[in-house]
Amino acid sequence: MTPRKPRTAKPARAPEGILKAQLERISQKHLLFETLKTQHGSIDFKEVAAWCVRAALEEAYQLGKAASSASSK
Structure with missing residues (x-):
């Protein structure tokens, strides 16, 4: 039997x-x-600058990172 x-x-x-x-x-x-x-409808689609997408992704990443470190303490 394997452990x-x-x-x-x-x-x-x-x-x-x-x-x-x-x-x-x-x-x-x-x-x-x-x-x-x-x-x-067409309101679901929007042109967004790459730097805006980057800023949104960075903020979401930082929120996740903060939540992860807070839960590990």
């Missing part, structure tokens, strides 16, 4: 509502989207 691998604790995740709110705020701030909800 079982030890279970590792899963990192804590932010509640779904908090995550959605943070992503919504980032998209409004950097990408100038009013909402991330599907509108079923």
